[in-house]
Amino acid sequence: MIRLAANLSMLFTEHGFMDRFAAAAAAGFRGVEYLFPYDYEASELRAVLDENQLTQVLFNLPPGNWDTGERGLASLPGREDEFRDSVARGIHYAEALNCPQVHAMAGLLPANANDDAYEAHLATYVNNLRYAAGELAKAGKTLLIEPINGRDMSGFFLQRQAQAADILARVGADNLRVQFDIYHCQIVEGDVIRNLEAQFPHIGHVQIAGVPERHEPDVGELNYPAILRHLNDLGYQGWVGCEYRPAGGTRAGLGWGETHGLTT
Secondary structure, three states: OOEEEEEOOOOOOOOOHHHHHHHHHHOOOOEEEOOOOOOOOHHHHHHHHHHOOOEEEEEEOOOOOHHHOOOEOOOOOOOHHHHHHHHHHHHHHHHHOOOOEEEOOEOEOOOOOOHHHHHHHHHHHHHHHHHHHHHHHHOOOEEEEOOOOOOOOOOEOOOOHHHHHHHHHHHOOOOEEEEEEHHHHHHHOOOHHHHHHHHHHHEEEEEEOOOOOOOOOOOOOOOHHHHHHHHHHOOOOOEEEEOOOOOOOOHHHHHHHHHHOOOO
């Protein structure tokens, strides 16, 4: 059965962040995800999760300086110590929030990067992921990597599903898996069903949004009822994160999810 998680960085932004948990629960969500928890004490977040009977599904490791445009540290040569610190901080929150998995954003390649620059980023990425997976394994947690399209995030190091599968093989960690965002996959390479099938043994988390505007899943070029049925038929047991920007009010746009327990 498909279980939907509200991405509180994009949904229910009509409310302040800490009020979005209650709004999500009232709309029928039982899980939540968001970009980062680090502006709040872990104990505050734990309390609001418990109050609303919500499961913390996912968040990202610290990404570097987000406000200046950094989008992750994992592939950045020379930032290894900072990445290791981010892993420790992420584990602290994951344990406090009983969150089973965290995403390590790959980071950006420099503009006009040549083959040598790419190889340096790849080597750093593999080494950092190997370290992070080992630390997270000690805590019983899963590490995720996510291909993200270069239109929304120009220069992002990891963009294609085959690239992600290759990196998993290079790292060789049992608790390293793919965060399969259907929106990003459609923009970069399409053929969503076949890509989903090929990647399925490695998938730890799935996210959805309409394409191309990243609005509700019932708007745009993808047939999400068919995709979600197929995902269910494949035996997917994880959560599906609703990482989209509502075209209007969040609650008014939830009609697409009524068959999955959401209410408008």
